[in-house]
Amino acid sequence: MKEHETLEQRLHEQGVSRRSFLKFCAAMATMMALPPGSATAIAAALAKVKRPSVIWLSFQECTGCTESLTRSHSPTLESMIFDMVSLDYHHTLQAASGFAAEQAREDAMKEFNGKYLLLVDGSIPLKDGGVYSTIAGRTNLDLLEEAAKGAAAIVAVGSCAAFGGIPNANPNPTGAVAVSDIIKDKPIINISGCPPIPAVITGVLAHYLTFGALPALDNLGRPKAFYGETIHDRCYRRPMYEQGKFAKTFDDEGARNGWCLYELGCKGPTTHNACATTKWNGGTGFPIEAGHGCIGCSEPKFWDAGSFYAPLPAPAADVTTVAKAAVIAGAVAAVVAGAIDRGKKTKAQQSREKLTVDDLKGE
Amino acid sequence: MEQELLLWVRGTGLQIAAAVFVIGMVYRMLHILMLGRKKSLAAPRGSEWSGGLRTMWKRSFVTTKLSARGNFTVVAGFIFHIGFFITLFFLTQHIDLFRAVLGLHWPAMPRGVIDMAAVLSIAAMVALLVHRFIDPVKRLLSDYQDYLSWILSFLPLLTGFMLLREIGFEYITLLTMHIASVELLLVIAPFTKLAHMFSTFIARWYNGAVNGFKGIEI
Numbered sequence: 001m002k003e004h005e006t007l008e009q010r011l012h013e014q015g016v017s018r019r020s021f022l023k024f025c026a027a028m029a030t031m032m033a034l035p036p037g038s039a040t041a042i043a044a045a046l047a048k049v050k051r052p053s054v055i056w057l058s059f060q061e062c063t064g065c066t067e068s069l070t071r072s073h074s075p076t077l078e079s080m081i082f083d084m085v086s087l088d089y090h091h092t093l094q095a096a097s098g099f100a101a102e103q104a105r106e107d108a109m110k111e112f113n114g115k116y117l118l119l120v121d122g123s124i125p126l127k128d129g130g131v132y133s134t135i136a137g138r139t140n141l142d143l144l145e146e147a148a149k150g151a152a153a154i155v156a157v158g159s160c161a162a163f164g165g166i167p168n169a170n171p172n173p174t175g176a177v178a179v180s181d182i183i184k185d186k187p188i189i190n191i192s193g194c195p196p197i198p199a200v201i202t203g204v205l206a207h208y209l210t211f212g213a214l215p216a217l218d219n220l221g222r223p224k225a226f227y228g229e230t231i232h233d234r235c236y237r238r239p240m241y242e243q244g245k246f247a248k249t250f251d252d253e254g255a256r257n258g259w260c261l262y263e264l265g266c267k268g269p270t271t272h273n274a275c276a277t278t279k280w281n282g283g284t285g286f287p288i289e290a291g292h293g294c295i296g297c298s299e300p301k302f303w304d305a306g307s308f309y310a311p312l313p314a315p316a317a318d319v320t321t322v323a324k325a326a327v328i329a330g331a332v333a334a335v336v337a338g339a340i341d342r343g344k345k346t347k348a349q350q351s352r353e354k355l356t357v358d359d360l361k362g363e
Numbered sequence: 364m365e366q367e368l369l370l371w372v373r374g375t376g377l378q379i380a381a382a383v384f385v386i387g388m389v390y391r392m393l394h395i396l397m398l399g400r401k402k403s404l405a406a407p408r409g410s411e412w413s414g415g416l417r418t419m420w421k422r423s424f425v426t427t428k429l430s431a432r433g434n435f436t437v438v439a440g441f442i443f444h445i446g447f448f449i450t451l452f453f454l455t456q457h458i459d460l461f462r463a464v465l466g467l468h469w470p471a472m473p474r475g476v477i478d479m480a481a482v483l484s485i486a487a488m489v490a491l492l493v494h495r496f497i498d499p500v501k502r503l504l505s506d507y508q509d510y511l512s513w514i515l516s517f518l519p520l521l522t523g524f525m526l527l528r529e530i531g532f533e534y535i536t537l538l539t540m541h542i543a544s545v546e547l548l549l550v551i552a553p554f555t556k557l558a559h560m561f562s563t564f565i566a567r568w569y570n571g572a573v574n575g576f577k578g579i580e581i
Binding site: 219230232242244246263270299300301304306310312313314315316318320323327329334335337338341 | 364366367369370373374375377378381382384385386387388389390391392393394397398455456457459460462463464465466471473474477533534535538
């Protein structure tokens with residue numbers, strides 16, 4: 001396998017003009033909130049950089065993350081991702097299959113040992129020896145540990161790889177865990193979301209190629225540039241929340257007038273993501289703009305946090321039944337205590353001895 | 364971690380708090396009622412019922428008769444309680460909670476009213492605490508329960524106001540703190556002076572009923 005050509009050569013071959021390339025760099029710099037002059041710096045760095053080898057492992061996932069990346073309309077920044085990197089293994093996208101596909105992965109791992117980027121989508125099942133998800137007869141755990149050894153960095157794409165996601169949801173029958181639960185000695189960046197925003201994946205890779213390092217991360221390992229604020233912070237319906245204007249159903253006058261979806265279960269206030277600013281489908285909109293509340297998909301345990309349609313103040317567990325049982329328990333306890341009191345009173349009354357003249361004489 | 368904490372206070376934590384609060388309150392209130400009173404053998408000069416009910420209602424308002432306790436305490440205490448009730452029962456988010464738990468709901472008050480009620484309530488509480496420190500009689504009468512009750516009632520108000528305005532911390536942190544502070548209040552309330560949230564009505568009833576029986580004008 002020969003050394004990959006530079007990104008500029010590759011783009012030139014594909015007929016991408018220098019102008020389009022600079023636009024892409026400016027967009028990346030803006031998205032990541034870098035200083036104004038950094039677009040040219042990104043361009044200079046990206047032009048020279050050798051396209052890194054990328055191995056993409058898909059575990060317990062629904063291919064939604066790959067869909068998100070590839071199904072965005074063309075031409076997009078997202079499509080350029082495949083020109084920026086050499087995607088040497090991705091079992092959904094590659095032409096090769098069977099032994100040839102696995103051979104491609106092994107070749108890339110050998111050739112670019114210590115230099116390749118490992119992208120993972122999907123969680124890893126650990127229960128029963130990891131039998132619940134295998135590729136070419138090998139468990140996900142086995143493949144991940146092997147591929148992680150030679151990786152320069154790991155990008156966990158989507159909430160399943162980042163936090164365990166849906167497979168990890170209660171009762172977690174396969175014992176699914178996140179990449180970071182297994183790999184402890186490599187830099188890991190979590191790009192959460194179900195699916196994550198395509199531009200975020202592109203942005204993180206552009207940052208890595210430009211600066212040779214991962215961007216600043218929050219306490220959950222997510223790039224701060226995209227996950228630094230909540231959906232609620234940047235929501236265009238925020239003024240409605242402040243004014244206390246809440247839609248009560250999905251079809252009332254409030255909903256039609258774009259009132260806040262808080263009471264319809266929107267998890268925007270507790271969800272960190274860039275949906276409200278970067279948006280989806282080429283900037284068309286995001287779920288709240290389409291009239292549906294945020295379901296909090298870029299946060300850990302989002303599937304277990306109660307109904308998507310229950311407002312945040314509503315309990316995440318059945319409190320009503322507990323309270324009903326508590327009323328009975330409290331009443332029973334009170335009746336028992338009352339009976340004991342009454343018993344003591346009666347006993348005291350019965351054992352009371354009347355004062356007699358003889359008693360007085362004895363004094 | 365933050366999400367897990369929030370999930371816990373919204374789920375298991377709330378279940379525990381609700382169970383302790385309801386068991387504790389039902390037990391204590393029923394227990395008080397079951398103690399009962401010895402039947403008076405005197406001829407009644409008035410109605411127990413009318414006296415009891417009228418007292419329960421009338422003592423909910425500031426009257427000149429109460430000023431013997433000190434106008435400041437009465438007025439500031441009244442402002443705190445009214446502010447507390449308004450924020451507790453008329454904030455949209457709280458009505459959402461009642462609807463989810465009890466199935467009952469009612470119209471909310473505008474955010475401006477809630478904000479004002481919360482600020483007045485917080486200010487009244489601070490003023491009452493300062494007064495408790497300054498006034499020698501009150502200071503002598505206060506024990507740890509008074510300060511504990513103050514803290515337990517103040518924290519939900521303060522964190523709630525911070526949450527509405529997103530002051531100091533992120534929404535998720537404030538929401539977790541707010542719910543946790545309410546749960547702390549729920550767990551401790553039945554076993555301290557805070558049980559007066561229910562027992563005060565029993566006390567008023569007995570007071571009023573005794574007076575009514577004796578024919579005292581209420």
